[in-house]
Amino acid sequence: MSLPVQESVQTGAEEQHVDQSRAHRLMKRRSSVRSFELLIWLGALATVYLLPSKMLILTEIAILALFAVSLDLVLGFAGIVSLGHAAFFGLGAYTAGLFARYVTAEPVAGLLVAGAAAGLLGYATSFLILRGSDLTRLMTTLGIALMMAEAANQMAWLTGGADGLSGFSIDPILGLVPFDLWGRNGFIYCFVVLFLSTLVARRLAFSPFGLSLKAIKGNPVRAALVGVPVRRRLVTTYTVAAVMAGFAGALLTHTTSFVSPDVLAFHRSADVLLVLAIGGTGYLYGGIFGAIGFTLLKDALSVVTPQYWMFWIGLLLVILVLVGRARLTRWIDDLAERLPGFRGTKR
Amino acid sequence: MLTILFDGIAYGMLLFILACGLTITLGLMNFINLAHGAFAMTGGYVTVVMMNRFGISFYWCLPAAFLASAILGGVLEATLYRRLYQASHLDQVLFSVGLVFMSVAAADYIMGGQQQLIQLPPELSGRTEIGGVGIGRYRLFTIVVCAILVVTLQLILAKTRFGSRLRAAVDDRRVAMGLGINVPAVFALTFAFGSGLAGLGGAMGAEILGLDPNFPLKFMIYFLIVVAVGGTSTVSVPSWQRCSLEWLTWQASTMYLR
Amino acid sequence: MTAVLETRDLKRRFGAFVATNDVSLKIERGARHALIGPNGAGKTTLVNILTGVLSPTSGQVLLDGEEITNLPSHTRVKKGLTRTFQINQLFADYTPLEAVMLAILEREGLGSRLWAAVGSYRKTVDEAAALLARFGLASVMADRTNRLPYGKQRLLEIALAFASKPRVLLLDEPAAGVPEDERHEVLSIVSDLPADVTVVLIEHDMDLVFSFANRISVLVAGAIFAEGTAAEIAANPDVKAVYLGESA
Numbered sequence: 001m002s003l004p005v006q007e008s009v010q011t012g013a014e015e016q017h018v019d020q021s022r023a024h025r026l027m028k029r030r031s032s033v034r035s036f037e038l039l040i041w042l043g044a045l046a047t048v049y050l051l052p053s054k055m056l057i058l059t060e061i062a063i064l065a066l067f068a069v070s071l072d073l074v075l076g077f078a079g080i081v082s083l084g085h086a087a088f089f090g091l092g093a094y095t096a097g098l099f100a101r102y103v104t105a106e107p108v109a110g111l112l113v114a115g116a117a118a119g120l121l122g123y124a125t126s127f128l129i130l131r132g133s134d135l136t137r138l139m140t141t142l143g144i145a146l147m148m149a150e151a152a153n154q155m156a157w158l159t160g161g162a163d164g165l166s167g168f169s170i171d172p173i174l175g176l177v178p179f180d181l182w183g184r185n186g187f188i189y190c191f192v193v194l195f196l197s198t199l200v201a202r203r204l205a206f207s208p209f210g211l212s213l214k215a216i217k218g219n220p221v222r223a224a225l226v227g228v229p230v231r232r233r234l235v236t237t238y239t240v241a242a243v244m245a246g247f248a249g250a251l252l253t254h255t256t257s258f259v260s261p262d263v264l265a266f267h268r269s270a271d272v273l274l275v276l277a278i279g280g281t282g283y284l285y286g287g288i289f290g291a292i293g294f295t296l297l298k299d300a301l302s303v304v305t306p307q308y309w310m311f312w313i314g315l316l317l318v319i320l321v322l323v324g325r326a327r328l329t330r331w332i333d334d335l336a337e338r339l340p341g342f343r344g345t346k347r
Numbered sequence: 348m349l350t351i352l353f354d355g356i357a358y359g360m361l362l363f364i365l366a367c368g369l370t371i372t373l374g375l376m377n378f379i380n381l382a383h384g385a386f387a388m389t390g391g392y393v394t395v396v397m398m399n400r401f402g403i404s405f406y407w408c409l410p411a412a413f414l415a416s417a418i419l420g421g422v423l424e425a426t427l428y429r430r431l432y433q434a435s436h437l438d439q440v441l442f443s444v445g446l447v448f449m450s451v452a453a454a455d456y457i458m459g460g461q462q463q464l465i466q467l468p469p470e471l472s473g474r475t476e477i478g479g480v481g482i483g484r485y486r487l488f489t490i491v492v493c494a495i496l497v498v499t500l501q502l503i504l505a506k507t508r509f510g511s512r513l514r515a516a517v518d519d520r521r522v523a524m525g526l527g528i529n530v531p532a533v534f535a536l537t538f539a540f541g542s543g544l545a546g547l548g549g550a551m552g553a554e555i556l557g558l559d560p561n562f563p564l565k566f567m568i569y570f571l572i573v574v575a576v577g578g579t580s581t582v583s584v585p586s587w588q589r590c591s592l593e594w595l596t597w598q599a600s601t602m603y604l605r
Numbered sequence: 606m607t608a609v610l611e612t613r614d615l616k617r618r619f620g621a622f623v624a625t626n627d628v629s630l631k632i633e634r635g636a637r638h639a640l641i642g643p644n645g646a647g648k649t650t651l652v653n654i655l656t657g658v659l660s661p662t663s664g665q666v667l668l669d670g671e672e673i674t675n676l677p678s679h680t681r682v683k684k685g686l687t688r689t690f691q692i693n694q695l696f697a698d699y700t701p702l703e704a705v706m707l708a709i710l711e712r713e714g715l716g717s718r719l720w721a722a723v724g725s726y727r728k729t730v731d732e733a734a735a736l737l738a739r740f741g742l743a744s745v746m747a748d749r750t751n752r753l754p755y756g757k758q759r760l761l762e763i764a765l766a767f768a769s770k771p772r773v774l775l776l777d778e779p780a781a782g783v784p785e786d787e788r789h790e791v792l793s794i795v796s797d798l799p800a801d802v803t804v805v806l807i808e809h810d811m812d813l814v815f816s817f818a819n820r821i822s823v824l825v826a827g828a829i830f831a832e833g834t835a836a837e838i839a840a841n842p843d844v845k846a847v848y849l850g851e852s853a
Binding site: 015016019020022023024026027028030031203204206207208209211212214215218219221222223224225226227228229230231232233236 | 769
């Protein structure tokens with residue numbers, strides 16, 4: 001049995017130096033860029049040239065990916081189970097539509113305003129989800145999304161009610177790049193927003209702030225007792241996630257020139273949960289992988305059963321959970337083992 | 348005004364009976380079952396089919412709805428739910444949402460997407476005058492039935508051996524097992540019973556709450572509220588009172604909004 | 606000498622059960638103060654109240670004369686009061702290095718930085734490595750916490766509290782559950798604590814208590830039963846009676 005007391009007594013300058021360089025190396029490795037990350041982004045960019053006819057579905061994937069990454073911050077990092085994340089997506093979508101219709105149809109301005117609006121809602125509602133068990137949080141998040149949906153339905157004079165919001169077209173991005181018929185520029189626009197947002201989320205994840213988040217998720221009492229201001233961190237995370245979700249909603253509005261009331265529907269919140277269930281939580285890329293998988297699956301299903309694809313999605317969820325998400329996504333866990341920075345992905 | 352009060356009480360009691368099973372499941376098995384509404388919907392549709400297709404009297408449909416949902420609940424508990432008692436809340440949410448999706452699509456496929464209408468027996472339709480106040484007969488019926496159910500539940504919990512076993516299992520599962528209480532059987536029976544209650548509620552609620560394939564989704568939040576407000580440890584009169592109050596407040600506020 | 610940590614008529618009820626019964630305690634600066642008592646006496650409840658994990662039903666907690674009764678835990682840590690847990694409360698998926706880095710970053714006020722990666726705070730990394738080495742955790746600094754042997758986890762439990770550089774440290778049974786041959790590491794770390802850090806020790810091990818503490822408070826059924834120097838308490842017949850039959 002080793003005698004660590006003696007070990008520390010005998011630690012001379014040289015041993016200390018070894019320990020310190022080891023620590024530095026570990027920390028550096030933790031946040032270094034992995035090859036699969038480069039592959040993903042370059043691959044996504046390459047699709048513009050390699051899959052020019054698939055721009056529309058790729059845009060759909062990009063938007064869903066952004067939405068899912070934003071939920072991952074809340075769910076996989078902060079540990080908050082939310083059934084109402086669509087509230088921010090929907091608010092972003094409607095804000096972007098209204099902004100385009102009544103103020104200016106320049107999309108980047110609309111994007112920022114939509115994000116701000118969603119962020120405000122996120123900030124305001126974050127206090128409701130700070131306390132309470134998983135059940136209370138489910139209830140609160142679900143309730144907020146339902147109220148938003150009901151409000152959108154009631155305020156038909158503003159939102160178009162059940163018919164949705166239309167009557168606007170989107171100007172060229174920054175006045176320079178118009179949206180084209182094949183959706184190519186639309187995809188590039190979404191890709192850029194997704195890339196930048198994920199970049200920001202990534203930096204957040206590896207920063208001291210991000211370090212505290214997973215600590216809060218794992219052991220909130222101990223986190224507080226090493227000095228983490230738990231409530232403040234959760235409010236900030238929830239708000240940032242809301243902004244990102246708002247961006248995603250705005251992207252949908254900008255690429256379709258339409259806001260459907262379904263942006264606030266419950267199934268949006270449920271779908272994005274499934275996306276993370278497929279892709280894995282806690283390492284940001286789960287939202288992207290899951291979005292790819294989910295969209296392709298849904299596309300295939302709706303060809304086979306256009307009306308009842310919901311049944312198969314439900315079945316997938318049931319099977320996924322019963323078989324065990326850990327077993328199905330074991331390869332992700334293995335990946336996480338080898339990538340120290342992405343640990344703490346235990347859901 | 349009093350009619351609204353009465354309506355509120357009827358809604359509240361109905362919601363309470365509907366959510367009762369969910370309260371017990373959450374309190375007993377610590378399982379967040381968002382698919383609870385699907386069992387209610389089953390009861391509703393069984394009633395609709397029995398009445399509209401087979402012309403069976405409404406009064407027979409109620410126990411039939413209870414039984415159908417109870418059996419469905421028991422089967423699902425034994426085959427699926429049982430495996431997830433130790434799973435994370437997120438997994439339970441995902442699982443039950445999956446079940447909801449499946450049930451909604453199945454209902455749509457089998458019964459069609461429209462609102463289902465049933466013909467209430469004549470003695471239950473219309474209004475009666477009690478003390479100068481017009482009261483819907485069906486509302487009255489609902490209140491009476493629910494009240495009887497609440498009292499029966501209280502008695503079962505407090506006075507029977509099954510009730511004490513259940514309370515023991517809720518309190519501390521391992522100790523209960525150590526005492527020789529067959530906890531898995533208690534869970535199975537309780538889950539089935541809770542689902543049956545939901546089915547009964549769904550059948551009675553077809554007239555008051557409406558019935559279409561989206562029922563489990565529409566009422567998910569209300570069940571959650573009832574459970575969260577009423578607390579998961581008691582199936583009691585105070586919880587019901589709170590429910591009615593909730594519903595009354597909700598009704599009042601939506602009325603002002605319009 | 607002013608008391609660095611003080612409670613005034615602290616009371617905590619759980620329904621009809623009184624866990625903490627009018628506890629008025631004064632801990633002197635630099636003291637080595639032990640809190641002992643039979644099982645269920647309310648020692649951990651008291652520590653929970655002192656550190657903000659539980660709020661008292663009534664009464665006050667003061668740190669250096671400043672009232673902290675209603676302050677959240679993390680603010681108390683920033684003011685220099687922290688604790689360890691009887692049952693390890695660690696971050697299961699983090700490595701010791703990550704956990705200690707977190708504590709140090711928070712202490713330095715860097716915890717809310719959003720942009721730079723954790724590893725770029727080089728001085729913090731150095732300090733974390735040194736701290737882990739001091740606790741004999743250098744060899745396991747990259748292992749997941751829930752894969753560590755129990756003795757190492759216990760050392761990490763204490764190291765985490767240390768990383769916050771507290772002025773007042775509450776140790777809740779630091780040697781609990783540690784196998785015999787690993788106890789002396791824990792004990793030597795406890796005894797090597799700097800003299801300007803005030804230490805309150807909850808312990809059942811009487812050898813440890815009497816070798817470590819200069820002042821002892823005895824808690825029974827939520828109330829202070831006796832208090833005095835180590836010698837006074839050792840000679841107190843009532844204290845012995847309270848412990849009769851208790852496995853120490």
